[in-house]
Amino acid sequence: MSDQPSGFAVVPASHRDLSAAQRNRAHWATMALFFIAGMMYASWGVHVPTVRDRFQLNPGLLSVALLAVAVGSIGAMFSSGAWIARMGTRRACLGGGLTMALCAALILVVPAYWMLLVVLALFGAGMATLDVAMNAEASAVENLLGRPVMSALHGMFSVGGMSGAALGGVLLSHGMAPVLHLALAAALSALVLLLACPAVLPHVAPVPHPAERGAPASRWRSSALWALGGIALIALIAEGAMYDWATVYMRDVVGASAAAASAAYAAFSGGMAAARFAGDAVRARFGAPQLVLVSASLACAGMIGALLLPYPVAALTGFTLMGLGLANMMPVLFAAAARVEGIHAAVGLAHVAGLAYFGLLLGPVVIGAVTQMTSLPLGLSVVALCAALVACAGPKVLRRLRI
Template identity: 80%
Template structure:
C-alpha cells in the first residue's frame, strides 16, 4: 500500500462512492472502537485481584477464571468468523462490544463462582468478536483510504489500555467501589460504541467482494492462513512471556527494587505504543516484509541484550527494544490475514487471531517450564528465539503472499 488514492476497482461496490469525509469519519470511528476495546480490557485486568478476594479464590480457581476469559475468546473466534462475514463489521462491532460491556458490569455483581465463570466466558467471547470485527473494519478502512493505518489503530488499543489502567487505579484509590468502576467503564464503552458505529463502513456481503468471481476457499484448508497464524502464535508466545515474566526477571535476576522492577512492564508497553504509531509510515515506505524483518531483529537484539547484561539500565533498554520490535507484528499479520485471496477478511482474521491467542496462553507456560528445568534467563531466551524465527521466516511468507 502507498499514500496514494485508493484503487476503486479493488474496493467493494458499497465503498466506491464514499466521499473522502465518509472515509475519514470511518477512520475516526474505528480509532474510537480500538481505544474503547483497550480501555475495557485494562479495566477488567485491574480487577483480577478484586475478583480473587471477593470470591475467595485459591490459585487454581483464579487460574480457571482467567482461563474462562481465554476459552470464551478462542471459542468466539472459531465460531464467529463466518457470522461476522455475513452481517458485516458494523453490526458485529456493536454486538461484540455491547456483550463485552454488559458482562464487564456483571463481573463483580454475580453472587457465586459458577456464574462468574459464565460471565467471564461471555466477556471473552464479546471481546474476541469485537477484536475480529474491528480488525476487519480496519482492513476495509485501509483499502478505502489507500494507505496503511492498521498499526496506528493498534496503537489506539495500547493507549486505551494505558488509560483504562491509569484511570481505574486513580478512581479506586479515591474510594470508588470496584463494582461501580466496572459499571462506569461499561457505560462509557456503550456510549462510545453507539456514537461511533454509525460511521463504520457499510456492510459488505460475500457476494460484494471485489474478488467475488474467485471461488470461496475454506479457511481451515488455507496454507496462507496457517502460515500467518503460526507466525502470530510465535509472536504472541514472545509477547505473552514479556507481560508475565519481565517484572519477575527484574526482581529475581537483576535484583531491582520493586518500583524499578515494575518499570519493566511500562518500558515494554511504552515501546509497543510508540512503535505502533510509527509503523504505518514504515510499512508504506518499505513494505510489510521489511518491517517484519527489522522489527523482529530489533526484538531479538533487545532480549539478548537484557539477558547478557543483567543490570537495571540494560534490562530496561532491552525491554523497550522488545516493545518496539514486537509492536507491529500483529498489525502486519492481521492486515495480511484480511487480504488473503478467496477468504473473507473476517474469516481470515478469526483464523489467525485464534492461533495467536493460543500463543498468548502458551508463552508464559513455556517460559515457566523451561525456567523450572534450568533458570529464568534460559527460559526467557525462548523469547529471543521466537523473534529470530520470525525475522528469518516472516519476510519469506509475506513475499510469497505478495503482501
C-alpha cells in the same frame, strides 16, 4: 512496493461512492472502537484481585476464572468469522462490544462462582468478536484510504489500555466502589459504541478475487492462513512471555528494586505503543516484509542484550527494544490475513487471531517450563529464539503472498 496504495485490495462497490468526510468518519470511528476495546479490557484487568477477594478464590480457582475469559475468546475467534462476514462489521462491532460491556458490569454483581465463569466466558467471547470485527473494519478503512493505518489503530488499543488502567487506579484510590467503577466503564463503552458504530462501514466485502465468485475457499485448507497464523503464534509466544516474566527477571536475576522491577512492564508497553504509531509510515515507505524483518531483528537483539547484560539500565533498554520490535507484528499480520485470496476478511482474521491468542497464552507456560528445568535467563532465551524465527520466516511468507 506491496503496501503502497496500488497494493491494496479493490474498494467494494458499496464503498466507492463514500465522500471524503464519510471515509474520515469511518477512520475516526474505528479509532474509537480500538480505544474502547483496550480501555474495557484494562478496566477488567484492574479488578482481578477484586474478583479474587469478592469470591474468596484460591489461586487454582482464580486461574480457572482467568481461563474462562481465554476459552470464551478463543472459541469466538474460531467461530465468529463466518457470522461477521454475514452480518457485517458494523453490527458485529456493536454486538460484540455491547456484550463485552454488559458482562463487565456483571462481573462483580453475580452471586455465585459458576455464574462468574459464565459471565467471564461471555466477556471473552464479546471481546474476541469485537476484536475480529474491528480489525476487519480496519483493513477495509486501509483499502478505502489507500494507505496503512492498522498499526496506529492498534496503538489506540494500547492507549486505551493504559488509560483504562490509570483511570481505574485513580478512581479506586479515591474510594470509588469497584462495582460502580466497572459499571461506569461499561456505560462509557456502550455510549461510545452507540455513537461510533453508525459511522462504521456498513459491511466489509471479501477481497474481490475470481476464486470468490464460486464457492468460498475453506480457511482450514488455506496454507496462507496457516503460515500467517503460525508466525502470529510464535510472535505472541514472545509477547505473552514478556508480560508475565519481564518483572520477575528484573527482580530475581537483575536484583532490581521493586520500583525498577515494575518499570520493566512499563518499558515494554511504552515501546509497543510508540512503535505502533510509527509503524504505518514505515510500512508505507518500505513495505510489510521489511518492517517485519527489522522489527523482529530489533526484538531479538533487545532480548539478547537484556540477557547478556543483567543490569537495570541495560535490561530496561532491552525490554524497550522488545516492545518496539514486537509492536507491529500483529497489525501487519492481521492486515495480511484480511487480504488472503478467496477468504473473507473476517474469516481470515478470526483464524489468524485465534492462533495468535493461543500463542499469547502459551508463552508464559513455555517460559515457565523451560525455567523450571534450567534457569530464567535460559527460559527467556526462548523469546529471542521466537523473534529470530519471525525475522527469518515472516518476510518470506509476506513476499510470497505479495503483501
